[in-house]
Each structure stands twice: as structure tokens, then as C-alpha cells.
Amino acid sequence: MDKELKAENTKPILISRPVEPLKIQTDKLNAWFGNNHVLKDVSLRIKENHVTAIIGPSGCGKSTLIRCMNRMHELVPQAKVSGAVLLDDANVYAKGVDPVSVRRKIGMVFQKPNPFPTMSVYDNVAAGLKLNGERDHARLDRAVKRSLDLAFLWEEVKHELDKSGSSLSGGQQQRLCIARALAVEPEVLLMDEPCSALDPIATAKIEELITNLKDQYTVVIVTHNMQQAARVSDYTAFLYLGQLIEYGETTNLFENPTEELTERYLTGKFG
């Protein structure tokens, strides 16, 4: 509720401003798994209310990069981070910042759909709100409907909200996970290859909903699929061996890459 109001109020201001505001900035971000240095001085500026794609060959650190943004990286034993990630100008790695509060503002969707199998569709979506202490049924109902609507799943499950979360198809499960992430009203949604386990029709649905989401959210999507990056994203970052090689508007980057590495990757010379 609050969020929608804010979005409406700020719209005119947005139009009058020449530069779009940044939502997330990484500053000289480095990440390690033990001694394996997987991100090297990555400085990336992600624009608010846009979709940013991260592409690059397997193992180049795409997942690690987005997992650093919501402080999921540090959950891996032996994992280390240095540098800064600014969310609206506040460093999420600053002393005293609770990672839990960061993750409530920056939601995440994973490569494999991971709904809670012992919970109903409804409870899956409501899980995050219940963690926040929401007990009011009317408010929960509204939030569940709103999130499932945003995830393009409402029409398919509205009569089966009591069914187990794992009884849905793979594509529906992934949209359920998107709804679950959206229910806590994050500001940013990180998606790590959200379609890689899905068929083309399910993929098309998710791409459509991503495009829809950017009115209200900032979306960062990791993908292996160039066409997908071209279709859904406004900006694209190309990562190679843990370094940010090139970053720019998606159409520019795909049509006139300035770096030779980018061009070779886009034309399928490696990766």
C-alpha cells in the first residue's frame, strides 16, 4: 500500500530529473570462496526501476555477484567479501547492519524452484509476511493475492490456494517463488537464472512478468540466454573471470560492444 502511494507521488519528480536514480551500487566488490578469488573489483551501478541483466560464461561469478548484494554469499562457510554494496547510498556491509533486514529489502529467486513443499500455496506466499509478524487475515489475503497477481499465477491457483506448494508444475513453482519473494515487498528482486529449469512457454510467462515488475521494482537477472537478456533487460553487464568487462544499455552492448571480449562472447566464440 505504502509503496504504491510512494511510487505515484514520486513519478512526476522522476520525469523532471535528467538522471535516473541508482538503486544498487557495488564499489570495488571482491569475493572469495576460501582462497578462490571469484569477484575482482566489481563496480556496478544498477538503476532504479529498470531490469539489469548479468551475463558471462559459466563460473565467472554471476551468482556470487548477486548473492553479495543481499548478503547471501556470507552464508557459505569460508566465504569472504570486501568492498561495498550501496542500497540507496547506504552500505549493506556497514557495521551494525543486520543481514536479515537487507534480505527483506532485496529479495531473491533461485535457479531451481524451491517452494516450501510442506506448505500450501497460500502459506508459501504468506511465509515472509508471517515472519514479519503479520497476523491480520485480511491484510495477508490481500498481500497474497497481490503477489500472486504480480507473478501471473493468481488466475491459475485462485481455487487451489490450499494445495501443497510442490504440487504445482515447475513453471508454476517458479512463479510461486517469485510471488513469495514479492510478498514481503522488497525494493529489489534478484533472479539467478530463473528460467533455466523451465520450458519455453513457462519462460515466456516469466519474462513477461519481469517486464511488468519494473514499474515497482528494480530487477537484476542473471541469465545464460542472450536472447533473454536482450528481450527483458534495459542494461546489461558482462562479467568474465570475476571482472566486470563491460556494462551499458542492452541495445548498445549487444549491437556495438566496445570490448573485444564482449564481442567474442556475444558471437559465441567462447563460453
Next chain:
Amino acid sequence: MGIPRFSILATTEEAAPAKRAEDKVSDTFFQKLKGFSSDDLFEFLATSIGSLVLVILIVTSVVLTRGSLAVFGKFGFGFLTGTDWNTSLGSESYGALPYILGTLVTAGIAISVGILISLGIAIFLSEMAPSFLRSPLSQVIELLAAVPSVIYGFWGLFVFRFWVRDYLETPLSTYLGWIPAFHGTATGYDILTAGLVLSIMIIPTVSSVSKETMMAVPSSQREAAYSIGATRWEVVKLGVLRYGRSGIFGAAILGLGRAVGETMAVTMVIGGTPGPYVLPTSLLKGGVTLSSLIATEFGDATGLHLSALFGLGIVLFLFALVINIFARLMVWRVFKVTGGIVE
């Protein structure tokens, strides 16, 4: 049998043609033997040992049923609901109710206290402990399962009983004595102590099965919980306990099975004598369980008295059987059902 063996050893050219005709029969015998691979042998052995278990089970039930025919013939269903236990010839009278309830109450205490401690241990081992601590600690806990129950009994009788009396029962009877369950004087030689000793005895089983269940929960479930802003404890609750709940339930039932059947340690600390008085109306009273009664009276029982003990045995046997089958089913479900998630 001597000839076929020879035919194998006789590899020289001239021996072979002469033998050919007469060895037809034994040749096919050998081909059969050769076709009988080590896999087949293993299958045969495994099947026979497996069926042996079944045979033992059937024989046990037959023996128990036959032994208890007399007591059920005399008292019928009343054997299960009666409270008398009079072994003097002429006025014999047997009722199992106090011991059935005694078993249920001690096992109930054991499982409710035991599951809490075991879950704590399992959560620590699977979710919190650094990996260098995990395996040594689990092994120490599993070692507790190897301590003979008479040792637990000794410890219960000479050490633990006094802790229970001083730190638990005295306050309970002083302040909550108006609740019937805490009526009586604190002696530490009663149902509560027996239940608590049992709860300690089932910790190894319950905690290690729960730990395995929790460790089998895919990490994607924990990440799902983290990603919607769960704290560490909420991750355990949402991502781990809920996912593994049927396995954990199974672990608890498995512990219940052990608590129901456990004899020695209980007999040593429960401190009651058979009769209507040991109906477990208060936890601070001496009690008698099915197994402790069988163990104490089996030696000099004859006739109807013996049959009554068989009757207790069959009740106990059924309890244990049902509980264990139930537990196995639950545990087995966890490791089989992945919840239809794309993995």
C-alpha cells in the same frame, strides 16, 4: 560327486573324448552351478536371513498367544481393564491396567522430555556446529546408546534419583502439590524418575535420526528461508524442521518404541509393587510397568500367574510392534518423498 570334480581337473587332450558321453549329466549340473553367480548366492542368503526374522516374529506371537490363552480365557477383556494382582493360589486374580498405564505414562514422560533435548542436540549438530565438531560430537552421543541399560539403572538409583528428588520433586510437591499429578512425597523412587531416566536413554536414537533427517534437507530450502528475511532460528523452523517433520516425528516414535520396551533401568528406579495402588494417578508415586513386572515375577511364576505374565507380554509386544512399524514408515517417507521439487 568324485567324477565331475575329476572331469574339471582333467584338462589333458586324451582324457576329454573318453569322458564326454558319460559326463553329460554332471556337465549340465556344473553349468547350472556356474550360472549360479555370487549375486544369486547373496540374494539367496539375504532372502533366507530376511525370512528368518519374519519366522522369529511369527513364532514369538504364537508362543505369547498360546501362553496367554489361559488368562484371557479366565478373565477375558477384564484382564486389560482389571487392577487386581493377587498371586496367592486359590484367590488368584489378574488385571493389567496399572502396568499398561504405567508403561504409557513413563514412556510419555520419556518422549516429551527426550524429544526436546534431542531436537536441541540435532539442531545444534546439523545447523550450528562447525564441521570439525560435528562428527566427533555425533559419535559421542551415539556411543551413549551402547551403554547397557543396567548401568543407566545404577546411575539412576544412586545418583540421578536424588537430583530428581531434591531439585524437581520437592518443589513440585511443595508448590504444585494441589495438582493430582504431583500429589505425594518426594522420594525420587517413582514414575517421574523412571520417565526421566528413560528420556535420557532415548536421546541417542532420537537425536541421531533427527540429525540425519535435518542434514538430508536440501540447502535450497534454507536459502529460500534466508531469502525472505528469516533469522537463523526462523530458517531452522521454516526451512528445516517443517521440511523434515515426518522424519523427526518418526525419530520420536522410534524413541517411544524403545521407552515402551525398556526394562532393566526402569525396574531399578520406578519403585512400586504390583496391585491397584500403582495405578499412575500421580507422578510422585511408585509405579510398575509391563516390562518391569514381567522381569521381576517371571522367575517363580507358574500356571495362571505365568499365563498372566504372558498376557502382559502380548500387550507389550503389540505396543512395540505398532509403534515401530509406524516410526519406520514415517522415517522412510522423508528419504523417499522429495516433495515433487525439481531437483
